[in-house]
Amino acid sequence: MTAQAETLQKLQPHLKDGSHWGFFGGAFDPPHKGHFALAKALSEAEKLDGVIIAPSFHPPHKAAPEASFADRVAMCELACSSEKGFVVCDIESHLPTPGYTVEVIGELANKFPEVSFSVLVGADNLRILASWSRIEGLLRMATMIVGSRPEEAQKGAVGVGDIIPEALAGRVRIVQSPLIDISSSTLRARLRADRKTNSETNSKTNTENIHPDVYRYIKEHRLYQ
Numbered sequence: 001m002t003a004q005a006e007t008l009q010k011l012q013p014h015l016k017d018g019s020h021w022g023f024f025g026g027a028f029d030p031p032h033k034g035h036f037a038l039a040k041a042l043s044e045a046e047k048l049d050g051v052i053i054a055p056s057f058h059p060p061h062k063a064a065p066e067a068s069f070a071d072r073v074a075m076c077e078l079a080c081s082s083e084k085g086f087v088v089c090d091i092e093s094h095l096p097t098p099g100y101t102v103e104v105i106g107e108l109a110n111k112f113p114e115v116s117f118s119v120l121v122g123a124d125n126l127r128i129l130a131s132w133s134r135i136e137g138l139l140r141m142a143t144m145i146v147g148s149r150p151e152e153a154q155k156g157a158v159g160v161g162d163i164i165p166e167a168l169a170g171r172v173r174i175v176q177s178p179l180i181d182i183s184s185s186t187l188r189a190r191l192r193a194d195r196k197t198n199s200e201t202n203s204k205t206n207t208e209n210i211h212p213d214v215y216r217y218i219k220e221h222r223l224y225q
């Protein structure tokens with residue numbers, strides 16, 4: 001059995017026929033509470049049966065992550081350990097790089113044809129939707145659920161109709177959701193500062209925004225130095 005087949009087999013007990021699952025991909029470098037607050041809010045709003053958390057192996061729109069893929073998968077598993085219905089999946093490491101969402105969803109749809117999928121994203125993705133690989137093909141396989149504050153969603157939605165054919169417009173839905181104003185890049189900078197200065201302020205900020213087990217993993221494995 002190939003590694004890819006093993007990964008998909010691990011999802012089998014979770015993805016029941018007739019269920020509706022969210023797909024939440026990202027670098028997760030590192031994963032923080034904002035990621036999972038968004039995924040949870042969209043999952044609850046859409047009444048999903050669960051969410052697949054899929055760290056990117058080689059993100060197409062970003063520089064290579066600082067932490068290894070194995071470390072980012074491990075951190076996601078720690079962060080999701082107490083989140084009911086969240087399943088971490090390493091499928092992107094078994095697909096051609098760079099990893100495009102349309103290819104991942106295609107693999108999932110082929111393996112689980114009786115399961116419905118929705119791609120969960122933040123409002124910032126609306127602004128770069130034209131750069132997504134084979135966006136029309138993706139939207140035929142899965143809906144896209146966009147989490148945003150109302151004012152951000154209105155700005156981001158401008159021009160989406162020029163990117164997506166009218167027949168697929170209903171496949172993109174915007175859902176009001178709470179957003180934590182923190183980014184992985186900001187956290188990486190603070191983690192480095194925390195290492196260098198042992199700053200209580202940075203340590204407090206990091207522990208407020210990162211799951212305690214993830215924070216311990218970062219310290220123990222000396223990540224983001």
